[in-house]
Amino acid sequence: MKILGNYLLIVGMLLLMFSCKQQSDVKLGFLIPATEGSRWIIDKGFVEKVAAERGIEVLIRSAENDENLQIKQGIELLKEGVDVLIVVPSNANTAAALVRDAHERNVPVVAYDRLIKNCDLDYLVTFDGAIIGELMVEHAVQKVPKGNYVLLFGDAGDVNALWMKTAQEAYLQPYIDRGDINVVYRTFVENWDVNNAYHIMQQVLDFTDQPIDAIVTGYDGLAMGALKAVEEQGKTVKVLTGQDSELNAIHAVVDGRMSLTVYKSIRETAEAAIDLATKLARGEKIEKAKQTMFNGRKEVPMLLLKPVPVTESTIRSTVIADEFFTEEQVYGKR
């Protein structure tokens, strides 16, 4: 009987130790703006994976492009006791309310990929939008030094869109001044939406008799929408750019229907955001940020990651080498 008692005691202690070990000391919240038809579903997967590797608990909500829902979801997560919120804002302005709510509960907020404006945001983890914008126009100008361009920027409310636009316009201006490049049309595209890009491009093609040589877009979804309109009219373009290395864009690059996408390693972003948030949660010392970005209220400390251009000849050495996609996914049967 005594032996059995001891045995049960040891088993009980082992179980207790095991469950303690399983319990994370850090609980993070991750808010994404959408899942359906967007890259954020991949970010979600990586954040889950990286958090599991680190033994960190993470609660995730998607707002499906509804900025009010995102704030509600954020408040829900605060009530559930998250130590830090990591946010991809649906709306860079309204998300400021969430930062204020979080701070009232002493919960720091890390913006993921997109800045949150006019608030005491704690940190921004992102890629250099100026470099991304320049990679696109540099590529375009190399392939089409003289010709007609269409520029489709992202959502006007997203600092990333503005960041790229400013860099691209500065880069193109000398070519425009010399009369080498004619920008037939340039516009922001609401919500970075594929269908909006499609309709805009349809109208551009309907209302101009000039051939379009290059379409520079800030995101693969926009590129896909524009390409659909071009192909429906039986046309092709020499340059079509995007960003994010989404699989359908990579396929279009393989097929020569698109010429460049930009790869922003999602694993790297997820790791950087989770590691930073974990340090904030544990009150550990954080290295002084090398860069900051003014958000209308403060200079937000910023961690900048490096974007990588992807063309037909560099698919293997970039997205496949990084295990973002397998050889089979890229070149296999579709």
Ligand code: GAL
């Ligand atoms: C931006 C992001 C881009 C792209 C776009 C549409 O904020 O920087 O990489 O994902 O949103 O989702």
